[in-house]
Amino acid sequence: MSSSKKSSDGKSSEIEEAVASLTMPFNKILLTSSDGESFEIDEAVARKFQIIAHMIEDDCAGKAIPIDNVTGDILSKIIEYAKKHVVEPDEDEDEEAKKKLDSWDAKFVEKLDLETIFKIILAANYLNFEGLLGFASQTVADYIKDKTPEEVREIFNIENDFTPEEEEAIRKENAWTFNG
């Protein structure tokens, strides 16, 4: 959307440049986190977030979009993931690329603690970024695998709110379940 006016003299070109620098190149979008951090990303990347994609479709996306529910540290992680996943390789057509991406994904999540993953889930849900939401949820599901109920409670810091009778029944249930 940069000005297409032909410059007749040097001054007009200055104005042109000023205008150009103020307005973003048409395929870039600026996201601002709740704590004021800004990220300039390609439109293709921004479209991974369905709520932004819809805004673009409905033509009500300005160039700068505030993301009120997400802090900068989380938003940067999400954008990092989105950039890698702009094009999803087809497992059948390009197995090599899919493997590489899976490996990247594994390393990406390995460095994150559970609290960050939780925040990513909430943010991905808010932004409607299905790919990352699914991936993060699966990561949490994998955390739970092969754990006893006590271990799960400990990991997620969840309170045991069963009554003593219910607790007794559950103990019996678990005795059968874990009887090998």
Place this chain on the structure above:
Amino acid sequence: MSLKNIVREFRVKNKCKAIGRRGRSHIAPEGSSVSSSLSTNEGLNQSIWVDLPPELLLDIIHRIESEQTLWPARRDVVACASVCRSWREMTKEVVKVPEVSGLLTFPISLRQPGPRDDPIQCFIKRERATGIYRLYLGLSPALSGDKSKLLLSAKRVRRATGAEFVVSLSGNDFSRSSSNYIGKLRSNFLGTKFTVYENQPPPFNRKLPPSMQVSPWVSSSSSSYNIASILYELNVLRTRGPRRMQCIMHSIPISAIQEGGKIQSPPTDFINQGKKKKKPLMDFCSGNLGGESVVKEPLILKNKSPRWHEQLQCWCLNFKGRVTVASVKNFQLVAAAAEAGKNMNIPEEEQERVILQFGKIGKDIFTMDYRYPISAFQAFAICLSSFDTKPVCE
């Protein structure tokens, strides 16, 4: 219960929890050390996971349930149901009954009807020295090995009046007053008639204050229901041929296998919400009896008649590879199409369907495949009757 209701309840509960938590000291969950690494903000004292929207938690639990279908991995699903109330509700929503999923998940699955199409395949190991019979989920010890899930165990007890088998959830606890006790099988002196009793814990008494409640699982006043009679035909004439057997399923109506039929399973509600009918939270192992143990027109099972194979000179049944050793104990049960001259109105395909199949595959190893409308417990009990030697029937 609809997801909307769960979500609404979940939100209300957590609001109240947040308010109540302010003045309370941190109580560590039982069996765990207080993990300082997690709760760095002692002031907050609240799990962030409590704020996870229910639909997202449901998705996570759903992922676990659909991935962990084989035992022992299936434990993870039961673990999810044991974390806290909201997780239990979610898990109960996600897990489908064996009739639908073909999977056994909770102990109660053993009392629920099997799937209509492909049977649930199990095997039974007999321990001659101790008189203990163990039912495992799996194709065979060779194929499933040590990882096979132990479902039920039975111990044979000799009495003056006949044999008795005590069925338990535990591999070594056969006490009738134990909460692991599921039921028993009792025979007459000749071993021609067996009665199957299923134990039903008494309903939870909401009128008593919590301090007065006796744990419903260990109670002498739990009722025992006669749910089936198994009859072996006396072979007085000593004619050659396989013995004939018949099972009258007192707790299963014939309508269950008629056109459009299904089994009603009224829940034993432990978390009563007054008028609101809710899926039971704590249905540890309550069966599908709901007070009505004898139906007017019970389902009758008969064993399929084998064909005489002229070349092999023996009686043959097509066990589809699941039975490999000839034995008089082997049988296939189908629904009796007619009884005492009366037509039972069973669709033809149902008449052909083998509801229970049992047979030998090795020394002290037998396979058991069962289908709707009988449950794992009922199937196991019927198979146990086959172990009692019946010289008069052979």
